Amino acid sequence: MADRLSPRARQIVAAARELLEKDGADALTMRRLADRLGIRAPSLYKHFPDKAAVEVELIAEGMEELARALEAAEATGPAKATGPAEAAGRVEAADPADVMAGLGAAYRAYAFAHPHLYRLMSAGPFPRDLLPPGLEDRTAMPLVRVVGDPDRARAAWAFAHGMVMLELDGRFPPGADLGPAWRVGLTALVRPV
């Protein structure tokens, strides 16, 4: 992901990410991005063909991180499953429901830790062709493994994405506790016994 970019280009992406994460999508402007690097906006075009290309880099970065977070959650299981009982060598297969809960928590946590990046990653037309091959599948694999078939995985993904977007957009009644909704959705969509 990083190897195909020149060092300067990587600096630009890093600055873009700071800008995006701190001040939101509206703040991610070619002029402001250039400002932060001490250059003028047109100079950015020596490194990227257009703004979308910079954003694609951010999307790839975010997907990579999200994939890692999900893989970690899959390996670990939810926090409470790492209790004293399993402390001395965990060999038995984890309960799918636990894995599912862990994946959901990790997904939600990532989205809320990086709301603007999540929005950029997961909303709007998808630049599939410009992304490193395999990244998309990698992000999806943990979910597919735990729920079994692809259709169920898609349903679960849609649920998680929908919950995050509705939460981020303040679409649920203000002040509502959404823990139960997450729990209901995740347990309903795990692999059926």
Add this chain to the structure above:
Amino acid sequence: MADRLSPRARQIVAAARELLEKDGADALTMRRLADRLGIRAPSLYKHFPDKAAVEVELIAEGMEELARALEAAEATGPAKATGPAEAAGRVEAADPADVMAGLGAAYRAYAFAHPHLYRLMSAGPFPRDLLPPGLEDRTAMPLVRVVGDPDRARAAWAFAHGMVMLELDGRFPPGADLGPAWRVGLTALVRPV
């Protein structure tokens, strides 16, 4: 919804809707909107304080229509439930699974019939205070009725919204048949027996 708007304002909203539905959100521009009405952009500000106010009107319109579509689906049930057996007077309570399938189909159908309007309605910060009171609840009621508790309704709503957004954004593998994913999600999230 329409009564608080002057006739001219209603014309503007109508033109805005045509623009949005035909050419997408990027085409909904104050200058282009004015063009379509034979006036200049600044004149629009005699009728609306800003562009967001026009969009709020469109959002209200869309939510109203979606609410109607869902209410109709709730009353009718899915197409196949209106078969010969029920033709002569339907009194028995409909199967929740059927109602759920009908609601899902109606939701999906509305979103795909008006993709740009759906996006405007359902993505981005929600102007709750500027919308006609009760409209939000009205849209949600059919779903709440069929699934029983609010948490389950939120989960189901998130699922449907997520499916639509992922579909609209081309996030699923190209060419994938998403019927099964919809079916799995909807049946998993109806009220449990």
Add this chain to the structure above:
DNA sequence: AGCCTTAGGCTAACGGTGTTAGCTTCACTT
């Protein structure tokens, strides 16, 4: 009748956006 207010248009302009054209400058290679 005459006046005055208001609705609803207009032009000009501001600051912001992404982007292009064309110039320069500097380092490195031949």
Add this chain to the structure above:
DNA sequence: AAGTGAAGCTAACACCGTTAGCCTAAGGCT
């Protein structure tokens, strides 16, 4: 020494939402 490419620069274009200020026609009031 000459030449070349990378990476900066300024100026500018077309577009965006929005504001200020002007004008004109219609309607109500004295």
